[in-house]
Amino acid sequence: MNLEQLRGFITIAEVGHFTRAAELLHLAQPSLSRQISTLEQELGSELFHRARGNISLTAAGQTLLPRARRMLADEETIRSEMADLAGLRRGRVRLGAPPTLCVSLVAEVLEAFHNHYPGVQLQIFEAGSHRLLELLSGGELDLALIVTSEHAVNDQHLQNRPLLEEQLVVIDSLDRPRLPDTTELDLRTLAPVPQLAFSHSYDLRASTMQAYKNAGIAPNIVVQGGEMDAVLRFVERGLGVAVVPATVALETPGVRAMPLRDPQLSRTVGLAHRRDVSLTRASTAMHELIEKTAITLAARHEQITALL
Numbered sequence: 001m002n003l004e005q006l007r008g009f010i011t012i013a014e015v016g017h018f019t020r021a022a023e024l025l026h027l028a029q030p031s032l033s034r035q036i037s038t039l040e041q042e043l044g045s046e047l048f049h050r051a052r053g054n055i056s057l058t059a060a061g062q063t064l065l066p067r068a069r070r071m072l073a074d075e076e077t078i079r080s081e082m083a084d085l086a087g088l089r090r091g092r093v094r095l096g097a098p099p100t101l102c103v104s105l106v107a108e109v110l111e112a113f114h115n116h117y118p119g120v121q122l123q124i125f126e127a128g129s130h131r132l133l134e135l136l137s138g139g140e141l142d143l144a145l146i147v148t149s150e151h152a153v154n155d156q157h158l159q160n161r162p163l164l165e166e167q168l169v170v171i172d173s174l175d176r177p178r179l180p181d182t183t184e185l186d187l188r189t190l191a192p193v194p195q196l197a198f199s200h201s202y203d204l205r206a207s208t209m210q211a212y213k214n215a216g217i218a219p220n221i222v223v224q225g226g227e228m229d230a231v232l233r234f235v236e237r238g239l240g241v242a243v244v245p246a247t248v249a250l251e252t253p254g255v256r257a258m259p260l261r262d263p264q265l266s267r268t269v270g271l272a273h274r275r276d277v278s279l280t281r282a283s284t285a286m287h288e289l290i291e292k293t294a295i296t297l298a299a300r301h302e303q304i305t306a307l308l
Contacts, residue, residue: 005039006068091282096125096132096144104247142283147203148270160272163294168265169257176238186262194240197224
């Protein structure tokens with residue numbers, strides 16, 4: 001049984017004539033007759049009473065007719081839905097990212113993606129890279145932005161593409177600075193200055209604390225456990241300084257950014273997905289847009305850090 005046979009059957013049932021139905025379907029009448037004969041053989045039942053000048057449905061034909069119409073309607077629905085997906089008018093993307101990237105790279109990507117594909121549903125998961133890799137491996141994410149300098153991708157089922165390298169900088173309040181303008185910053189100079197530490201879920205906190213540990217010194221943390229927006233606001237108000245990616249500093253009014261010279265801290269941002277699962281059209285479009293946006297962001301990052 002195929003849809004062409006069902007379409008022929010429905011047309012004959014509606015017009016009550018083989019020749020007229022063949023004309024409507026743009027088929028030769030013998031071809032249509034063969035289709036119906038094959039369909040009847042497959043079903044094991046005659047579908048029409050064939051009397052000269054009078055074609056009517058048998059009991060089997062009457063049973064099949066509403067089902068055949070429903071099957072053709074389902075075909076049209078499927079074609080429409082597939083066309084929507086092909087044109088990215090519908091679909092879903094599940095994207096994971098660390099909080100520090102949600103206020104920079106992800107914000108730019110989502111704005112552009114939604115403008116291009118407003119019908120695609122976006123689901124965003126904020127977490128540290130380790131947790132994001134777990135979600136990706138478990139099939140709960142389509143794509144994940146991760147900090148690869150802190151978490152190597154060891155799962156053979158995951159593919160990771162490095163996107164950009166970000167310098168970490170120290171931000172201080174413009175109105176109530178904690179550091180003098182002439183300070184040449186290194187960790188030993190920075191350590192006694194009041195500092196704001198992020199939540200333990202932030203990869204940024206782990207990398208900063210590891211740098212202090214390697215140097216054998218401890219920072220003067222006055223507030224800890226904050227989320228990105230809160231820490232940025234606290235810095236603006238002069239509560240202390242914080243170590244953040246340069247791209248975050250660029251988007252924050254009311255603060256100034258200063259580089260660390262010894263050691264110079266940085267992180268690598270990568271885009272990961274599962275090797276054994278094909279990306280949907282919507283996820284592929286998101287993947288491509290993230291890569292393009294990262295290139296622009298990297299160029300902007302180089303310009304800014306050159307001025308620091």
